[in-house]
Amino acid sequence: MDKKYTLNRIMKYKVISFDIFDTLLKRDVFSPTDVFIIIEREYNRRFGRQLNFAKIRKDAEKIARGKSLYEEVTFDEIYAEINLSVTEKNILQQLELDVESSLLHSNIEFQYLFEKCLKSGKTIYIVSDMYLPKKFLERILKREGFSGYKHLYLSCEQKAKKRTGLLFTTLCKIENIKCQDIIHIGDSVYADYLGALRAGIRSLHIKRNVYNTLYSKIPDVNTSVDKRSLFSFINTRIPKLANRDQRIGYELLGPIVYSYCKWIHDLYVANNKGGKVLLWFAARDMYLFSMAYRLIFQEETNNEYIYISRKSLRPILTQAVGDLTESGKVLARGKYTLEELIRYMGYTPDDIDNDKKTDLGKKYNSRKLNEYKEVKEVLMSEKILHGERIQASEGLKYLKEHGLFDTDILLVDVGWHGTTQYILEKIQKSKSENLSVKGLYIGCLDGTDEKIGRDNYKAFLFDEQKASSFTTGIILFESLVLAPHGSVIRYQTEGGNVIPVLSEAENVSGFITDVQYGAIQFVKEFRKSILDKTIFISAEMGSEAFVNLATKPQKTELLKIGQLEYDNFYRQKMADPRNIGYYILYPKMFLRDLKYSPWRVGFLYKLFKIRLPYAKIYSFMRKKQGKQT
Known part of the structure; x- marks a missing residue:
């Protein structure tokens, strides 16, 4: 307007x-008659009935209008045509007002x-x-x-x-x-x-249907009432947010965060019959989800935002299994020089014993470190062994204080390969064979079943048997939900308490802050809505708008997100190609830069500046290689 x-x-x-x-005023529904469906669902939920209220209500209004001598009928005249008991009609009449009140806003x-x-x-x-x-x-x-x-x-x-x-x-x-x-x-x-x-x-x-969403598909009358109600809820409310970035968070992240938390809660209740299971939200990827979960389920106390990382758990793992080469399983798959491995563990080449010096530039497969004699010898250096014992001792105290060795754990994390669960299971089993760590994940990629066992985790969006376009943007997703604090490096005791030592926070920006604010605002508003109890946001429905961003970004997000940094051993931009002339001269560099770009679809969009189905093109390339993402 x-x-x-x-x-x-x-x-x-x-x-x-x-x-x-x-x-x-606006209603949070796609069509005025959708209100009757919401009333029907709420009535049936409350009273355990299967009353076809939506049809009854529409028929009653039609009859009342047919009988009326005037141009309009009243609320009471409509309900007078409903053939139910006076008590039931009174309940339904009040429920209609309550539902309308919940759905209406300025x-x-x-x-x-x-x-x-x-x-x-x-x-x-x-x-x-x-x-x-x-x-x-x-x-x-x-x-x-x-x-x-x-x-x-x-x-x-x-x-x-x-x-x-x-x-x-x-x-x-x-x-x-x-x-x-x-x-x-x-x-x-x-x-x-x-x-x-x-x-x-x-x-x-004035226009009745004003579409304010950025990445959500506009529904029609054939779309499910759940999907069109979610769309309308977002569409009518995002104009109240301060800027586009907050709207991105509200529209794209809010539904994922909300539906994932509800899914977690259902599984937690199912697995916590004895009341002793702990729900761990793993730092840093679950920061936003932990906050949302506590907003939605305020009465629950057996959940905690736990400060762990693969890096902080690594020395505890190696001490628990008695093998420092296990450190390689904490790293992303690939080959690393010995110096890179040593520095990742928190040491320098000077910490290697003089009689164990070797070629620090030689690369080793991180998954097979136990097969390399020279690697084993270097890791047995006195300073490294001493440092490992100290780090492991403090870390074990932290995990003990937070219940790892006292009860079963449900680990809430992004998932991907289940590495954190693998590490925690190994550590837990070193102290108690009777306890378990099971994962509740956003999604899991190839190799997860082999690493932690198919029965030891549940995946919300995708796993090795269930594909999803979401995998195109998993690193993009991580960047948007990442906590505003640094990664956990190690643990130390202060004032009798073991506390995490954090690295400097990266990607702290106004964009990320606004996106996360928008997501939490969605959670706050949706939990108060009648829609919370009457529509179901499936994993696919909740993630659809995000997938559209990941696979078909608009220019504004392409530029902002492309400049965000991602740290996976090395810090790099999310999508930051060189100019196309450079790649014409050096085509192998194009393949290299694309391979290492955290957001490859964004990389291709920024490079070629034309709209092509890059997600499908890249997916086809990966399938040819036999890889999931």
Whole structure:
């Protein structure tokens, strides 16, 4: 809406009349009759019934209108046509008001216009074709910030409708308003625009369906009520956020965070019959999820944000299994020089015993370090062994304090290959064979079943048997949800307590802060909505908008996210190709840079600057190589 144009139009008039629904107020549903489906679901949930309320309610309204001698019917007249007991009808009637109240909220653009009109001394009326009670609507309008208007005119009260022009005629007659002094604003062509013209007054028609989402697919009547309600909830609420980045978080991350937390909770309840299982949210990827979970399930106490990382757990693992070459299994797959391995462990070449010096530039497969005699000898250097014992001792104290050796653990983490679970299981088994660590993951890639066992984890979005386009953006996802603190390097004792020692935080930016704020805002608002109890956000539904960003980014996000840094042994930009001329001269460098780019689809978009199905192209290339991502 062009606010300046609209203001210039309406400020010429002494009296302004506003419509309510889809003008001053918005509903969090795609269609007005979807409200009846939400009521049906809530009623059946509360009372364990299978009442087909949506059909009953629509039929009752049709019958009431057919019997009425007037242009409009009342709420009570509609319910009088429902063939249920008085008690049931009273419950349903109140439930309809409660559901409407939960779904209705202000349209921020028209709140601005409304307030401008008030400040300019205009006389304001609110005019609506509606069967809901006047007192109910007055209460909702006041709650949403609409007060100071002179009177609310409803078709059910006046027995006249806007559509025929009679309600506008009634307004002008009762209030003694000259037709040339008033303009009406509303979304319906027939009721608000043509109806006003029939009464001889001016009208400003506004668009009913304004789509504010950035990456969500617009639903239609054939889309499930769950999906179209989620879309409408987001679409009507994101204009209230301060900027585009917050809207990205609200629309793309919010539904994933929310649906994943609900999924976790269901599995936690199923696995915690004895009440002793601990829910661990692993730092740093689960920072946002831990915060959201506590907002949604405020009564639960057996969950904790646990400060662990593969790096901080590594020395505890090697001490638990008695083999320093296990350090290689903590690293990402690949080949590393001996110096890189030593420095990753927190040591320098000077810490190697003099009689064990070797070629530090030679590369070794991180998964097969136990096969290299020279690697074993270097890792047995006195300073390294001493340092490992100290780090492991402090780390074991931390894990003990947080219950690893006392109870079963459900580990909440991104997953991917299940490495953290593998490490914790090894450490736990070194102290107790009777306990377990099981994973609840966003998704798992190839090799997870072999590493931790298919029965020892659950995956929300994808696993080795279930593919998902989400895998195109897993590192992008990590970057957006990462905690605003550094990674856990080790542990130390201070004041009798073992605390984590953190590295300097990376990627702390206004963009990430705003995205995460938006995601949490979604959680806060959705948990208070009736939709929380009446629609189901599946994993696929919750992640769809994010997948669209990961595979078909718009220019704004491509530029912002492309410059974020990702640290996986080396720090690099998410999507930062050189110029295309360089790659023409050095084609092998193109393949190398693409391979090591954390967000490859973004890399290709930025490089070629044309819209092609890069996700499908890259997926095809990977399948040819026999790899999952």
